[in-house]
Amino acid sequence: MNAIHPEVDYRELDSIIVEQYRADRENLIMMLQAIQNRYNYLPRPALAYLSEKLAMPFSKIFGVGTFYSTFSLEPRGRNIVSICLGTACHVRGGERIKERIEAVIENTAADAQQGLRFSVEPVRCIGCCSLGPVVKINEDIHSRITADEVETILEKYE
Ligand code: FES
Secondary structure: OOOOOOOOOHHHHHHHHHHHOOOOHHHHHHHHHHHHHHHOOOOHHHHHHHHHHHOOOHHHHHHHHHHOOOOOOOOOOOEEEEEEOOHHHHHOOHHHHHHHHHHHHHHHHOOHHHOOOEEEEEEOOOOOHHHOOOEEEOOEEEOOOOHHHHHHHHHOOO
């Protein structure tokens, strides 16, 4: 049995690994997805527990976690801000939007009460180039945004 880590709930992990996916290695990706949905990233103690439950080497599970870009091995904020820095958005001022977003987020990060509220992930293209500059927050697309609108937009995401 692994050492107890306060950040993971082993009963909850059992309900994902054993009850939901019958501890079947074939379901590894879906189990990782469910763990990430719960924690917003893949905590290492959860991967170690998964490795034990599936009798699979930790390195193999870790390797799957690093291979797919949808998985994160680092803690992420409650809201994922994907700033498009592709060519079309770049020429329409994407870099300025990025700087503004980072400045606003830095201010909110100073308030420890808020916890990890945002994670910024620059992306190369979101697929709606004619609407640039584009920023995706979680599943919402914000198009043709200006630096002045950034603060108001971010305020909507707790
Ligand atoms: S370059 Fe930004 S959406 Fe395509």
